[in-house]
Ligand SMILES: Nc1ncnc2c1ncn2[C@@H]1O[C@H](COP(=O)(O)OP(=O)(O)OP(=O)(O)O)[C@@H](O)[C@H]1O
């Protein structure tokens with residue numbers, strides 16, 4: 659059975675789709691020598707950001723495209739079926755309390771919640787904590803991890819405040835990785851590649867760190883993380 663990684667957050671625009679593609683590309687490069695066919699991308703957001711990225715990638719002859727499908731509604735069973743065929747399934751769910759996000763949580767090993775270091779984003783964590791609690795009634799193995807995304811590169815104070823606030827939620831594992839706001843992310847996304855295929859070593863190093871932390875989380879026993 660493959661591992662299912664869900665990008666979910668009630669908040670929109672926090673970097674879910676961006677993280678989905680970068681993790682997929684990092685995984686392909688660091689684990690499969692650039693081969694993509696063990697990793698399925700699932701776009702479960704009507705905005706189709708991930709699906710359109712993947713379609714643009716098919717036209718880019720310098721990189722391998724990823725298998726990518728779109729799902730909507732109650733997607734628990736469909737994700738479970740797909741996980742039988744791939745080593746990894748990466749699901750990008752709509753940025754609100756969507757049916758897709760809630761049902762995907764029931765089929766996931768890890769839900770990653772990118773969080774911006776802003777009050778408006780951090781305030782929604784309370785609601786996400788309740789959503790996670792409900793999901794764990796049905797999927798007791800669900801691990802939930804959060805990390806600071808799109809962080810300003812010139813301010814340590816904001817990151818510190820956000821990290822302190824995130825520590826108040828023991829139900830979410832706070833990752834050490836911080837993904838900074840860098841133009842490379844937008845440029846790479848536009849070209850339908852990941853930062854591992856781009857020319858900003860700092861952006862790439864941060865995504866590598868995130869992948870390492872996610873991989874560790876995937877092999878840890880549930881009791882160790884909650
Ligand atoms: N680390 C980053 N550095 C710079 N720009 C970023 C970064 N991460 C995401 N962005 C940009 O911020 C915007 C929102 O990111 P993204 O689409 O990944 O968020 P999302 O959570 O998937 O949003 P939605 O809820 O609308 O699906 C995009 O324009 C994206 O290119």
Ligand SMILES: [Mg+2]
Nearest residue numbers: 674675703707
């Ligand atoms: Mg998105």
